[in-house]
Amino acid sequence: MSDSFDLGEPPQPKDTAYRVLARKYRPQNFDQLIGQDAMVQTLANAIRRGRLAHAFLLTGVRGVGKTSTARLVAKALNCIGPDGQGGPTIDPCGVCDPCVSIAEGRNIDVIEMDAASHTGVDDMRAVIDAARLAAFGARFKIYIIDEVHMLSKNAFNALLKTLEEPPEHVKFLLATTEVQKVPVTVLSRCQRFDLRRIPADKLAAHFAYVSELEGAEAEPEALALIARAADGSARDGLSILDQAIAHAGMEGGGVTAPAVRTMLGLSDRAAIRDLFGLLLDSDAPGALAALRTQYDLGVDPQSVLRGLLETVHAVTLAKLGGDADPAQSAEEREAYQGWARSLSFPALHRLWQLLLKGHDEVGRAALPIEAGEMALLRVVHASSLPDPGELARQIASGAPIAAAPAAGGAPASAAAPVDALPATFEDMVGLIQRNGGGSLLSHLNANARPVRYAPPELTLSTQRPLPADLPAQLAARLQDLTGVKWKITTEDAAGEATLSERRKAAEEAERAEILETPIVKAAFEAFPDAVLENWNKEASA
Known part of the structure; x- marks a missing residue:
């Protein structure tokens, strides 16, 4: 009886195994390297002029092409061209033996080392000893050390001397995502390239x-x-x-x-815009229902908050007049422009802070969806509160406290009623005076002649010189102080006396009245050279 077993036909190897896209479309030349034009230009100039550094440090976030760039540099330095007579070039041919073997990862003169698994000083001593040996067949022996920041302190110290003065046939290509962890002594010995995030x-x-x-x-x-x-x-x-x-x-x-x-697990951008609109309308039930709908679809509440933060950021950029994101649809751009026109910068900053706080809380919360709901409710209710600066101005002015503008920036329906506005021109100037005033106050006192005062409308005479931008400044200041939009116009009419002229006339009338009192007349008869100064009508009565 045979001890062997018939296992049937052995499995036949497939002609080609599937390669994931990240490997299949790895850059094979510098033209295929995306978003790193500045680095490629520097390398091209260095190769063309024969000014090649002995060590390069490539840094950047994951996946931007650090290791791929290191392999391309290895190909560029070792390429011999299709005829075998070429030298270092920024455009490696890709068909010579060094180019092909480096691309396939089998070139014995290009050594790739993962510092995460070779952190010790003994590993680095092995590299140093091998570096003294000449290259077997390539022009340069190249060491590619990935995640170099993982090396131990002793390993870095062992590498320093060789890194500073390597043999002429050796090049070091170091790659890292955390350049701040690389010792300064190593950084100073390398030519550094910061690979950018790809737009x-x-x-x-x-x-x-x-x-x-x-x-x-x-x-x-x-x-x-x-x-x-x-x-x-x-x-x-x-x-x-x-x-x-x-x-x-x-x-x-x-x-x-x-x-x-x-x-x-991303939230739909249209759903985020709808939710943002509900928040601006202070629709708490609608906002919570929209969040629950996204949650039921499997969307993480923190992702929803992140989407709202991105929306606030996009609206702020639109308000600044920046270029639109090419990835935005026409519908998105139109929505952002509309909100940018109605939202003030303070409102946008407040929305950002509230949503950012909510985003952080949801990330730490034991009950993420509940934390998300509370964060949205905080945004809704905070939008109905007065702005702190506006509240302080209203308290200082003694004017009735108006409700805050809606989150969209439009005045709330509870703004100060017309009959609560300053009753007279003098009262209006007094309101401004109690809240700063500055140069605007001096013009209103000295030169402003009111033709008509019917709050929130005011017409000023142009027969006394006024700054051209005074109506706009005055309207904006009054809207800040009262919460009501004012209409300030000018007209070529005589108008009433200025406040300075009124005060001067009142003082002269009061002085004349005091001079006619019996006690003051008797004093002047007894002392003809006396002068009336610092009079007080009530004291003289």
């Missing part, structure tokens, strides 16, 4: 190109969502795109925005 619009364009090559249909909005979720990282974005394409294949369609939102 979302460039990522979206790259993902569209990859989708086309993969034969997958993808909506522009879906690609924009993936680009935003990637947070500047091409690798992260390609991984998400890979998952989205697989998800679309299961559903039998292309990559759609709703599918990407569901996959990533």
Whole structure:
């Protein structure tokens, strides 16, 4: 009896194993490196002029291309061209033996080392000993040390001398996401390149190109969502795109925005805009219902708060007149512009602070959805409170305290009624005087001749010189103090006397009246050279 077993036909290897998009579309030349034009130009100039550093430090967030750039530099320095006669070039041919072997990760003169798993001084001594040996077949022996900040202090100290004066045939390429943890002594021995976060619009364009090559249909909005979720990282974005394409294949369609939102647990941008509008309208029940709807769809409450923060930021940029995000739809831009016209900067800053506090609380809360609801309620109720600065001005002026403007910036329906406004022109100037006044107050006292005063409307005479911008300044100041929009106009008419002229006339009348009192007349008869100074009508009576 045989001890062998018939296991059937052995499994046949597939012709090609699937490669994830992040590996399949790794840059093979500097032209394919996205968003790092400044670094590529510097390297090109250095290679062209023969001014190659002995050590490079590449730093940046995950997935921006640090290791890929290091491999491209290795290819650029070791490329010999299709004819075998070429030298270092910023455009490696990609077909010579060094280029092919480096791209395939099998070149024995290009050593990649993960510092996270080789942190000790013995690991670094092995590198130093091997660095003394000449390259086997390449022009340069290149050491690529990834996450170099993970090396121990002793390992860094062991590397320092070799890093400062390496053999002529050795180049060091160090990569890290946490450059602040790299000792200054190491930084000073390297030529440093800070790889930038890749802009979302460039990522979206790259993902569209990859989708086309993969034969997958993808909506522009879906690609924009993936680009935003990637947070500047091409690798992260390609991984998400890979998952989205697989998800679309299961559903039998292309990559759609709703599918990407569901996959990533993102809230719908239209739903966020609707929720933001409910908050501005102080609709507490509606806002809570909208949040619960998103929660029931599987959206994290913290993601909803983050979406609201992004909305406040977008509205603020729109108010500043900045360029619109190319990833925004026309509907989004129109909504943001509308809110930018109605929301004041103080209201936007207050919304930001309230939502930011809520976002942090939800992240720490044991009951996230409840914490999210309380955060939205705080926003709703805070919008009905007066602005602290406005409240202080109203208290100082003695005017009735008006309700705060709605979050949208429009005056609330409970603003000060017309009959509560300053009754006379003098009262209006007194209100301004009690709240600062400045140069505006001096013009109102000395030169302003009221033609008509019917609050909240005022017409001033132009027969006395007034600053051209005084009506606009006065209207804005009065609106701040009263919560009511004022209409200030000018007219070529005589108008009433200025307040300074009125006070002077009143003083002269009071002086004349005092001079006619018996006791004062008797005093002047007894002392003809006497002068009336600092008179007080009540004291003289």
